[in-house]
Amino acid sequence: MKWQDAHITEVLVIGAGLAGERVAVEAASHGHECTILSLVPPRRSHSTAAQGGMQASLANVAMGYGDNTDLHFEDTVKGSDWGCEQDVARRFVNLAPIAVRQLAAWGVPWTRVKAGKKILPDGREIEDLPEKEGLIAQRAFGGTAKWRTCYAADGTGHVLQYAMDSMVLKLGVTVHDRLEAVVLIHDGEKCYGAVARCLRTGEFRAYLAKATVIATGGYGRIYGTSTNAVINEGSGMAIALATGVVPLGNMEAVQFHPTGIVPTNILVTEGCRGDGGFLLDKNLHRFMPDYEPVKKELASRDVVSRRMMYHINQGFGVESPYGPHLWLDIRHLGREHLCTNLREVSTICSNFLGIDCAESLIPVVPTQHYSMGGVRTNIDGDAYGLKGLFAAGESACWDMHGFNRLGGNSLAETLVMGMVVGDRVADYVKEAVVDFPPTLVSDFVKQQEQRVKDLLASKGSEYVYDLRKQMEETLSNKVGIFRNEGDLKAAVEKLSELYGRCQQLRLRSNGLGPNPEVGAALRLPGMLRLALCIADGALQRTESRGSHYREDYPKRDDANWLKRTLAYWRPGAQMPELNYEPVTIIELPPGDRGYGEASGATQLGD
Amino acid sequence: MENRTLNFSIFRYNPATPDIKPRMQDYQLDETPNMTVFIALNRLREEQDPSLIFDFVCRAAICGSCAMLINGRPRLACKTLTIDLPENITLMPLPVFKLVGDLSVDTGVWFRHMGMRTESWIHADQKFNPKAQEERMDNPTALDIYEAERCIECGCCIAACATANIREDFLGAAGINRIARFLIDPRDKRTPSQVFEVVGTDEGVFGCIGLMACDVLCPMEIPLQTQLALVRRKMMGAAIARR
Amino acid sequence: MLVQKTLTKNPRSEAWIELLELITGLFLALFVQMHILAVSNILFGAAAFDHKSAQMDEYYISHVAIVLVCAAIIAHGILAMRKAPWRIQEAQIVWRHAKLVQHDETWYWLVQIVTGAAVLILATIHIAGVLTTWPIQAARSAARVQSGGFIFYLILIGIAEIHAFLGVYRIFIKWGWWPRRPIFKYLVYTAIAFSTLGVFALFVFLLFISAGGAQ
Ligand SMILES: Cc1cc2nc3c(=O)[nH]c(=O)nc-3n(C[C@H](O)[C@H](O)[C@H](O)COP(=O)(O)OP(=O)(O)OC[C@H]3O[C@@H](n4cnc5c(N)ncnc54)[C@H](O)[C@@H]3O)c2cc1C
Ligand code: HEM
């Protein structure tokens, strides 16, 4: 490709999930020309999978009366185990209600308040007042003082994404799908856009822009077993890291969910346990009371995950071709309850397991769920290190989640941060001048074309899916829920070895056209770099905070570790370089989180 | 469970090698418990043939990426359990949509075009006021809209419809359902006669001849018959009213 | 925007055509059932049959009906057939598709196209036959039935009923007035009832009415 054939636009958004589309809509409504790149058509982005809902302190329902932005702020900071940026969290909670209402105007069919008396499952009676009838309804989520989670039946993420995408259609934003950004075009100071691989033809094309925004979602798939979509491979974070000047923040902060089903790791809600489900081992023994005599299965999300993994490691897991797992038993809740209150769960069981959960046990295992870490940005969304580069959504570390994200806060983040970053980008492109250095652009394109040529000609011996599987297993087994020095050291070692070996990849297929093996091979080095950032960050952080749990350092250590990890990957390096920066604390000094163990938030919902 | 060996017969075509004509290729795979076509295809790719092209995103029947003809019928591969299929499984890409390669088709572009044709966005008459409380809506209306909005744009209803197979510009059940979604939304200020131009034609709702394959095969179980009939009646009403 | 399409487009025309298809289809379906009832008058004997026939002629009911029905058949044939897969390739696609998706209602449509075409031919022959031996009298009809018309009418009853019942079913589906599963059942019952009645009448013509007067 010649550089003259590049697609030129004012704002290039990489990623068409909620965050990416929200940025584009904001920038486009300021009159700027936007182009969105996405691996898949926007409406297939993983944001559609969120079923739970999004947080905003509207105080519309009985159990939410009295709610306000201060309470939301407090919950968010506590949830983060004081790892978040408090100025960011403050800005976020103030804007969340506007974001929700704006989405209502854009077509989201939010579930609405029905006035009248209701009885809660625990027997309490509440009353929704007539003056609130028809406003946006809210439900309970873990780790929140009030009912604050706005939802649309059982498909919040879906309807949000569809409404966002309808605005993208309306505003005429250009969307190029089946295009994967593979490298950022930059000169060490300024970002000029990206080179993308067309997944229809396998060809490379340059996209040049005044502002480039990374909104590529999470990286769950480097763990192999993840509740994330199979396209969530972290390539956006990887290309930012590959610049050598943009750091990733807090990559060791990885959230796990106790109940992903085996084998497909689809999430079943915590409501199963909330409503009285048990966890059983291979002897059909209910083991949680042995570890947590008081809270049993209802201990916080990360505690349960930890206990489950421990129990499996003790040899009590049920063997299966997909690795050991445990059982979730909800049979005793009764068919009626399962078909009404837990309907999604029984559909998932019949669709993906072919079982009737009123009669059979559900195979589950703790599963990677969310990445708090990502491309480190300031409060406006400017990425550290490169001018003209921004980030938003799960791929960003704006840092309102710190070491643990609250359920419902990430959908809200994608929309609020999208709005903030879109606004900032609009201002930025107004000032920015266009000056694309042509040789730089064609060099970047040629480099990528060369990579493919090298792959096709390679005499190496490594097979991409082999290495990938080993990476996934290393992360899952050694950088999972329980972390300790020995495992983490072993993980770093293994991952480094794999990183070396991935230079020796050799294709088994012809590699032509939209060949998926080439895509996987091009992606693998970046994924391994992310894996190393996670493992090394976790190894260095000798404390437990939020979802990061060190068996050898089980306490939070504010004296030494009230700081954020910044991982850089210098050109040619074999390991990340870890730096640290202080955490911004403006309102709420570190204290007790108020829900049990120092590092655990109870989260119901998603 | 007895151990079966599954015989897959899979449609192969890579547009980058046009001289190799479209063909069916056979693979064998041992079945494992709870195996879905998603798991099977990924194993085939990783263990036997890394050139296999297919699409999965959510693997949870949410995103609509993975529709294909499984033994002839359009279905979501991710939620099709192999145990429900015979030993011989034929996989073909969806018809109507442009072929990307092997089992992958371009549903995205088709639906984007449909979204533009139906102007799938709220046509409001007022600007959003960030300071105001949200406009009220009664919950049953919200649920009705949600019911139509559940469509995941998988394309099963389009591929299943004989009319859509022979009439390239037919909006299809998904497109007409999309119109229904906006017709019942009080926030959208378009009147039936305003949408008439788009759907009151043989490319729109009058192109539907009531074959109902869409209704039967929609994986989201959207009541497409009801939605199609609703739009048909509204459009006929608009045609008569305009006289 | 395409100039040729924009200049010729009358947005309402396709709606009207749809409405006309609905009306002609319903009218014909109703006619066929009424027609079978009328012919079944033979069960009450040749005299009753002839009397009714003469009565209808007297008030020109027959004449009006004949004109209406012929017009309806032509209009309906043109309108309903406009969506059939006319081009060879289309027909091949539809045929392949129907075999692939194994879906009953898609087959029904093909059945409907074929029966529609058959009705067009057979009904034309039939009407021509009746009109050339005008007026309608039991003896003449019996002559026709006994000289080979029996099989002809058996086939015509069958395909006309199948076509009419599938057509009415399709109308219910398309306009969505009632849930379709029960409707399908009731329509099948109705079709069987009328076919049986028609076959009875045919037997009466074949076995009990003396032919004569036709030639
Ligand atoms: C099962 C599940 C349930 C959840 N439930 C909830 C919930 O109830 N409430 C809540 O608040 N949060 C929930 N979350 C979290 C939340 O859904 C996500 O964090 C959020 O949707 C992420 O949005 P995003 O826009 O950042 O990324 P995504 O929606 O993942 O979008 C990423 C986009 O980037 C594109 N992309 C990626 N890489 C590239 C590349 N290299 N080039 C071009 N494009 C690229 C993709 O195509 C995609 O369009 C849930 C998450 C999961 C997994
Ligand atoms: C007495 C005879 C006939 C009766 C009772 C009859 C009845 C019907 C009815 C009720 C319909 C449904 C109409 C609709 O969907 O709106 C229909 C459809 C159809 N008819 Fe007939 N019809 C008759 C004759 C014919 C003839 C002569 C032809 C062909 C030339 C024909 C071809 C068709 C076709 C192809 C359809 C399907 C149209 C569609 O679904 O769009 N019919 N018929």
Ligand code: HEM
């Ligand atoms: C409009 C003009 C029509 C006239 C005047 C007419 C008249 C008659 C007469 C007189 C008979 C008795 C048998 C005979 O004389 O051969 C008959 C029988 C029959 N006609 Fe017609 N017909 C007309 C149209 C149609 C059409 C359009 C159809 C079908 C689509 C049809 C289907 C039949 C059938 C099935 C029988 C046998 C009925 C039975 O056994 O009960 N006719 N018709």
Ligand code: SF4
């Ligand atoms: S209507 Fe149903 S079948 Fe059609 S695209 Fe939507 S979800 Fe798929």
Ligand code: F3S
């Ligand atoms: S299958 Fe096709 S013809 Fe109509 S009822 Fe469904 S769109």
Ligand code: FES
């Ligand atoms: S992969 Fe998303 S619907 Fe099948």
